[in-house]
Amino acid sequence: MKRKINVNGDALEVDVPDDKPLLWVLREDLHLTGAKYGCGIAQCGACTVLLDGSAVRSCVMPVSAVGEQQVTTIEGADGPAAAAVTSAWRDLDVVQCGYCQTGQMMSATALLETNPSPSDQEIDSAMRGNLCRCNTYYRIRAAIHRAADEMEG
């Protein structure tokens, strides 16, 4: 059915089944391919986007559950936390294959929005849901600390 969803500041109309996950609506209907498919069962975080600022796994969220909430994808991520995350990710060259990284960055952004100077443990618990098979975790942790410093400074 036809519905409107708010994505990256725009109210967009899509015509999709109610149970279609937000991930596939973003990717197939709105051509926002930054969020990735990795598992489809909320186990890997590759599909992470922000819903009213909180990180969610879009692969298990039916589009009908989005309602009026604001969806932010990597393509529309802005604000101080997103900017700090992007520059830290680039400064430290966190990426390898890169497939998981947009999801990692969205989770990191959501973390820094609520906790501007997280400890290692807080980073671990916020980022545990984001798998990286290239195992870039060491740099992800360092980049989050760096982004936090940058936001502070």
Add this chain to the structure above:
Amino acid sequence: MFENGRFSAKFPRPTLDRRGFLQVIGLSGAGFLIGCSRSGETVTAGGDPDGAAIAEFGPFIRIGSDNAVTVVIKHLDKGQGVTTGLPTIVAEELDAAWTQMRAEFAPADVSLYNNLSWGPIQGTGGSSSVANSWMQLREAAAAARSMLVTAASEKWQVASDEITVSSGVVGHRASGNSATFGDLAARAAGVAPPATLTLKKPQDFSLIGTRLPRLDSPAKTDGSAEFTIDISRPGMVVALVAHPPRFGATVRSFDASQSLEVAGVSDVVEIPRGVAVVADSFWSAKKGRDALTVDWDFSKAENRSSEEIFAHYKELAQGDGLVAHESGDAAASLASAQATVRREFRFPFLAHAAMEPMDCVVEIGDQKCDIWTGSQFQTNDQYVAAEILGIQPEQVEIHTHFAGGSFGRRAVPDSDYVAEAVTIAKAIGGRAPVKLIWTREDDMRAGRYRPMSHHVLEGGVDDSGEVSAWRHKVTMQSFMAGTAFEAMIQNGIDGSSVEGARNLPYAIENMRVELQPAENGVPTLWWRSVGHSHNAFATEAFFDEMAHLAGKDPYEYRRDLLAEHPRYLQVLDLVAKKAGWGDSLGENRGRGIAIHKSYGTIVAEVVDVTLTGNSFTVDKVYCAVDCGIAINPDVVRAQMEGGIGFGLSAALREQVTLENGEVQQTNFNTYRSLRIDEMPDIEVHIVPSNREPSGVGEPGVPPLAPALANALFDASGRRVYRLPIGDQLWS
């Protein structure tokens, strides 16, 4: 499949005369094209704007009038960083500025882009990308640089030896002339290529060995990097395949009526590998496949459990194997030894589980076919597609894209997922472009695993207290048997099965390494570091035990038996020094060491662990690596860090098991990969070197698991003989 069947693991690099050299770097003949040819895929942001005049300097280097230098990358970048490493080599010899460098994936064309380490095949693997491209790209870049200089000298009417090139600027001090590469490119592409080339000396390198930002970072951090799964073609449909639940099972019949009722589903077709459901979107295809019922014929399937297969291996291991290495007389030495140890090791099937599940986009045209995928074996993929479609391999155009990981999975001898996509596109009459997506569950259960293996190690210490005997028998499936690579099996021995075991560097007088080939119906494949992935564990964990038996410190004893190998010693000493080997760690803690050479690169790792009740944590990993010249040290470090995490993940929990032929793991909830909270602190140290570069994508993996097992022994007094470690130390 390939006419000459000329595959050799170490295809000798041709020593070329000038003509041969010009052919290799593609500068023979007068064909320097100027234009806007765009066959490959741009992988870096900020490429030449449309309309910029492009001058080609052979198949690898293009310089635009906008001053961008584009390096055509013949290898797949699946995270290992070749789209940064290969441009670094070019930028160095060209004296370009790093900011003007771009990268673009090459089209499939084996006449230009074959892997020089492999022979007539374009492909990526064996950590060979930098090693085989090293001289090829240096020569190509040095030729291009010389042509730029000639162009400047002609333009300015000055002697070419008075011209300097630095950071992308060509200058002539006396006349005050200067120009960018972009200014000179069109003219330079028209001059005769140089008769001789002078390459830089390593001490004159100004980019190689420095930290240069990855060229793919911007696109991979803003969502614009295009992976196969992101590709969209006009009118494209999405296909999912119902694969047999056991390897070797076939379709007896299927009922598509429910599937075809799902909105968006257009076709349900049987293909050799199962039943494909084609729809207008992933979600419709998924629902369509969920609604499908298939009756499978298991009569020819592998119906055993992995436990049964393993029991069979254990039995096989009792027979004599094929001799892969023999020096001295291991049997006699064992018989006369003062003390002996015999251990059996066991390693599981492992999934690659790349973050991007296998996927491929195919568009069939008249006597042609376009394929978009993270192709790791372009030549293979071309042949397989051509055979299915009845066209020529050259009529298959491959657009290589970034791959969301591979770890070997995308280099498949039968091009499994590519073949599937092409077959489906053909089955729907070429009506529409097809995107095949494997769900995570499909990917996990599709096979092509790192083979399971059984190892018997026996060692003896003689009356002088030295290890004098070593016998190792590996029982496992071949990687190559039954594939296009079968010709690489020599005297029944698949070298990959025993790599890292048959060429142990330790000075042990009597050694015998045997291979006992096994067969079963589970399809296998190389998995990041291939045979080294299990052999490094068996040999380095067992060596540790032998050192213990001989009453020696495991680091010192490795030193003693590596005395003839200065490169190994340097790496070993570096890691021991950085880790502070010999320092006391305190209560409940332990430390282990391992060293292993793979793909020309030597890596040693020290792992520190802490026991915590019925578990343990991995606190820190020290790593030293000698990969020859480190082209981009930060990428080398990244590959070591990633390799350590990958090795740790497998060592802790990863395994694929079968129950009555069915794979038990389905997704990341059951195939449990390392997460951030288990990632240790890591220090990587690179041995300075002027040797030719060797690979770094895989060599970080092998030493991790044995170093960890050795650390657990140090902490707990218990040894690990079976991976994954799981909770076996406490059960």
